[in-house]
Amino acid sequence: MAQTMTSPSGITNFVINKGNGVKGLSEMGLKSLPKQYIQPLEERISTASFGIKNSEESIPIIDMSNWDDPKVAEAICSAAEKWGFFQLVNHGVPIEVLENVKEATHRFFELPAEEKSKNSKERSCSNNVRFGTSFSPQAEKALEWKDYLSLFYVSEDEASALWPPACKDEVLEYMKKSKILIKRLLEMLMKRLNVKEIDQEKEGLLMGSMRINLNYYPICPNPELTVGVGRHSDVSTLTVLLQDQIGGLYVRGCTDKKSWIHVPPVKGSLVINIGDALQIMSNGRYKSIEHRVAANGSKNRISVPIFVNPRPSDLISPLPEVLASGEKAVYKQVLYSDYVKHFFRKAHDGKSTIELAKI
Numbered sequence: 001m002a003q004t005m006t007s008p009s010g011i012t013n014f015v016i017n018k019g020n021g022v023k024g025l026s027e028m029g030l031k032s033l034p035k036q037y038i039q040p041l042e043e044r045i046s047t048a049s050f051g052i053k054n055s056e057e058s059i060p061i062i063d064m065s066n067w068d069d070p071k072v073a074e075a076i077c078s079a080a081e082k083w084g085f086f087q088l089v090n091h092g093v094p095i096e097v098l099e100n101v102k103e104a105t106h107r108f109f110e111l112p113a114e115e116k117s118k119n120s121k122e123r124s125c126s127n128n129v130r131f132g133t134s135f136s137p138q139a140e141k142a143l144e145w146k147d148y149l150s151l152f153y154v155s156e157d158e159a160s161a162l163w164p165p166a167c168k169d170e171v172l173e174y175m176k177k178s179k180i181l182i183k184r185l186l187e188m189l190m191k192r193l194n195v196k197e198i199d200q201e202k203e204g205l206l207m208g209s210m211r212i213n214l215n216y217y218p219i220c221p222n223p224e225l226t227v228g229v230g231r232h233s234d235v236s237t238l239t240v241l242l243q244d245q246i247g248g249l250y251v252r253g254c255t256d257k258k259s260w261i262h263v264p265p266v267k268g269s270l271v272i273n274i275g276d277a278l279q280i281m282s283n284g285r286y287k288s289i290e291h292r293v294a295a296n297g298s299k300n301r302i303s304v305p306i307f308v309n310p311r312p313s314d315l316i317s318p319l320p321e322v323l324a325s326g327e328k329a330v331y332k333q334v335l336y337s338d339y340v341k342h343f344f345r346k347a348h349d350g351k352s353t354i355e356l357a358k359i
């Protein structure tokens with residue numbers, strides 16, 4: 001082992017091919033970060049300076065207890081326009097469901113590498129179940145300090161048959177319970193765009209497919225030299241994100257576009273962010289904001305995003321209701337699966353995916 005681990009290709013083999021992930025590296029007790037994880041200076045996250053410099057800005061925390069009060073819809077739509085990110089408390093998804101999915105995430109990542117690797121791109125019996133590390137290792141100049149399990153939901157039957165038993169029931173329950181919240185959010189967001197009702201066709205376009213990722217960010221020997229996730233915006237309609245109590249998610253500030261704002265963990269809350277698909281459909285009114293995750297030197301962190309998406313076969317473009325008043329379209333029509341493939345085939349590169357749809 002010691003011999004194979006001294007070369008860069010030994011590390012790649014151990015982490016990527018053998019399925020040990022960065023969790024495997026972390027648990028070997030490495031004293032310093034392997035070269036391929038060292039990010040260029042401008043991408044590194046120096047957490048020491050953040051709290052102090054940007055304390056005047058923070059993303060809104062919205063209480064959804066009275067979700068049918070117009071003030072709640074107003075707060076949500078304004079946050080989606082201004083920040084593209086907000087946190088929800090009293091969102092209606094039972095706390096126990098959230099706790100269970102966090103526990104299931106730890107249970108999955110605690111499995112032996114051999115067991116997790118049965119879900120790797122090479123070995124998985126379905127393209128809809130994938131265990132991996134970093135984001136797109138073939139395309140990246142510097143790797144990211146993160147392992148993940150990505151589950152694309154097709155049907156209850158397929159999920160029952162193919163998702164890993166260590167987490168499938170809890171993940172399915174989390175998805176099911178979140179759907180009510182997702183529908184409420186989309187209804188509010190659509191109303192402001194003059195879409196009065198979400199009929200079947202619109203529902204398919206807005207939330208016709210779901211992908212859920214279980215993210216694992218193990219303790220990192222030199223967190224200041226790398227990232228957990230690099231700068232990106234999500235390609236979803238919207239994302240529902242469950243994070244644990246450790247912290248490390250940063251989003252671009254809305255007034256000072258150079259600043260990064262920490263999203264502090266709030267017990268029982270869910271983080272919501274607008275994705276590129278909704279930025280395109282709203283013709284730029286709702287913002288899909290760049291975000292990134294720091295590595296941590298002392299704690300293992302997890303997060304569980306639900307990416308709510310159009311169907312792969314959908315053509316996405318600014319909605320007719322948005323353009324009805326004569327507003328000029330700033331995005332053209334794109335096939336959603338082409339958009340997602342373009343995103344997955346390159347390294348994280350900030351907001352550049354959406355260039356594909358710009359007129």
Ligand SMILES: CC(C)(COP(=O)(O)OP(=O)(O)OC[C@H]1O[C@@H](n2cnc3c(N)ncnc32)[C@H](O)[C@@H]1OP(=O)(O)O)[C@@H](O)C(=O)NCCC(=O)NCCSC(=O)/C=C/c1ccc(O)cc1
Nearest residue numbers: 127135150209211229234235236307309312337340341344
């Ligand atoms: C095009 C998809 C994604 C895959 O279809 P496929 O027929 O299996 O296509 P491919 O197998 O050709 O996959 C296209 C490329 O994407 C890669 N990929 C295939 N799933 C994956 C996968 N879960 N992970 C990371 N690469 C993948 C895959 O490896 C491949 O790259 P390459 O091997 O270099 O050609 C298809 O499922 C689709 O259209 N899905 C629409 C719904 C959807 O998944 N939306 C994405 C929402 S995800 C999101 O907003 C943010 C995600 C995100 C994730 C991680 C982050 O760090 C940050 C953000």
Ligand SMILES: O=C(O)CCC(=O)C(=O)O
Nearest residue numbers: 215229243249293303305
């Ligand atoms: O881990 C987090 O807090 C965010 C992860 C993320 O941005 C993503 O998976 O798209």
Ligand SMILES: [Fe+2]
Nearest residue numbers: 232233234291
């Ligand atoms: Fe993200």
